[in-house]
Amino acid sequence: MNKIIKVTGILLILALAVSIYEINNYRDLYKETEQKYGSLENSFNELSYSFEELQKDHDDLLQRMESLQNSFDNIQREYNTLHEKYGDLQDKYADLEDQYAEKEKEYVDLEKKYVTLEENYKSLKKRYDELEKKYTFSSSIDPSLFHVYTEMISVYNRDIADLAxxxxxxxxxLGKIDSIFNYVSYHINYAPDPQNIEIIQSPIKTYQIKRGDCEDQAIFLACLLKIEGYRVRLNFVDREHTFDD
Known part of the structure; x- marks a missing residue:
């Protein structure tokens, strides 16, 4: 009986020791779990805060994406319009390129004609210079009498007006000019002034006597043309000077 009691006591002591050991283990585990829970709670709070911030960023990003989508749609429409305009411009460019090619061809032809014309001009200028040297003459006209001759052009006479x-x-x-010029050429005889004497003869006098020197004939011709409404001007030329009106 005593042995049973002893064994039972030993077993109880062992069970108590085991229980105490387990209690200590549970206590340590509880503390460790409590620490983990606290750490996890802090992490959860941080995660919740981060989630809220992320949610705000998400909402903001969503708004920005919607705005960007609207901008993209506008750009897409502008692109389509620009693409159509580009197509039209490309067609116009092709037409303009064809026109340019034609104009370039015309320019080349015109340049050739210009070169030919320039050569002809130089040839004529050379001939003109030669003729000018050959037929240059001196004039005895006094330049101070120029305005007197010019005023005679405006002299009005009924007989001259009827003739004109x-x-x-x-x-x-041109027919009127030709008719008047032929009359003066065939009906007004050339009669030079006496040597070293300049006779001022009116167109009326020239018409009456049917003769005169070169300036008399020119004044009479200019008078007839002016009556017919032509704009006239006398040019008196000597070796070095030209006097005109």
Whole structure:
């Protein structure tokens, strides 16, 4: 009986020791779990805060994405419009390129004609210079009398006016000039002034006596043309000077 009691006591002591050991283990485990829980709670709080911030960022990003989508749609529409305009411009460019090619060809042809014309001009200029040297003459006209001759062009006489109207009956512009010029050439005889003497002769006098020197004939011709409405001007030329009105 005593042995049973002893064994039972030993077993109880062992069970108590085991229980105490387990209690200590549970206590340590509880503390460790409590620490982990506290750490996990802190992490959870941080995660919750981060989640809220992330949610805000998400909402903001969503708004920005919607705005970006609207901008993209606008750009897409502008692109389509620009693409159509580009197509039209490309067609116009092709047409303009064809026109340019034609104009370039015309320019080349015109340049060739210009070169030919320039060569002809140089040839004519050379011939003109040669003729000018050959036929240059001196004039005895006094330049101080120039205005006197010019005023004579405006002298009005009924007989001269009637003659101008008859000669100017030709309808064409050049026909009237030709008719008046031929009359002066064939009906006014050349009569030079005495040597070293300049006789001032009016167109009326020239018409009456039917003769005169070169300036008398020119003044009479200019008078007839002016009556017919032509703009006239006298040019008196000597070796070095030209006097004109």
């Amino acid at each position: 109207n008859v000669l100017g009956n030709e309808k064409s512009f």
